[in-house]
Amino acid sequence: MCGRFTLHHVTEDVAAAFAVEQTLLDLKPRYNIAPTQPVACVVQQESRVLQHLQWGLVPSWAREPSMGARMINARAETVAVKPAFKRAFTHGRCVIPASGYYEWKRRPHGQQAVPMLFHLAGGGPMAFAGLYEQWETPEGATLRTCSIVTTQANEVTNGIHHRMPAILTTVETEQWLDRHIQSPGNLLPLLHPYRLGDLDVHPVSDRVNKVSEDSQDCITPVVRSTESDQLELGL
Numbered sequence: 001m002c003g004r005f006t007l008h009h010v011t012e013d014v015a016a017a018f019a020v021e022q023t024l025l026d027l028k029p030r031y032n033i034a035p036t037q038p039v040a041c042v043v044q045q046e047s048r049v050l051q052h053l054q055w056g057l058v059p060s061w062a063r064e065p066s067m068g069a070r071m072i073n074a075r076a077e078t079v080a081v082k083p084a085f086k087r088a089f090t091h092g093r094c095v096i097p098a099s100g101y102y103e104w105k106r107r108p109h110g111q112q113a114v115p116m117l118f119h120l121a122g123g124g125p126m127a128f129a130g131l132y133e134q135w136e137t138p139e140g141a142t143l144r145t146c147s148i149v150t151t152q153a154n155e156v157t158n159g160i161h162h163r164m165p166a167i168l169t170t171v172e173t174e175q176w177l178d179r180h181i182q183s184p185g186n187l188l189p190l191l192h193p194y195r196l197g198d199l200d201v202h203p204v205s206d207r208v209n210k211v212s213e214d215s216q217d218c219i220t221p222v223v224r225s226t227e228s229d230q231l232e233l234g235l
Contacts, residue, residue, distance in 0.1 A: 076191035
């Protein structure tokens with residue numbers, strides 16, 4: 001799954017990376033983004049828009065919005081058919097920019113898991129394949145929400161977690177956002193494990209374990225003190 005990520009690229013860089021035409025937000029550095037919080041999303045409407053959506057998809061048919069907390073990820077293998085996601089898969093695809101994402105490396109003998117940060121080797125923003133929906137409250141207000149699509153881990157990330165976000169290349173981003181493309185046969189092949197060699201990973205501070213922590217310290221590399229620690233983490 002993908003349950004925590006970071007976005008500290010500035011608004012101008014994100015807008016340029018995703019050919020955004022209209023920006024409805026001013027990005028502040030976020031180092032520990034968690035479910036149910038607002039996240040930046042690129043949505044293709046009449047123009048390409050960068051806006052905030054709430055992380056945790058609430059289907060339009062939901063009776064109440066609390067189910068969104070359980071819908072932070074959509075599995076690529078079932079996204080085209082699962083009732084909660086199939087409408088958004090056809091009509092509500094988006095891209096969620098990220099500077100990196102966290103997973104926790106389990107350790108033996110009950111030792112505390114180690115948070116690991118994955119990011120692009122080139123340093124640019126990632127493009128997570130996403131889905132979005134609109135839910136209308138009884139009072140007529142609109143709640144806009146999103147989910148991150150996940151896929152099987154590649155050989156590098158599998159040693160830490162068996163799932164990873166579906167990260168899109170520039171060409172794949174254009175296809176994913178194209179509203180004229182609706183066939184699963186054209187869309188599902190985009191949701192593959194990311195290319196080997198294009199991701200870097202390093203251990204970070206336990207600070208990221210707390211949702212309330214959102215400082216740059218969360219992404220600072222941490223040097224493990226012993227050789228056994230480094231071997232366990234594959235460093």
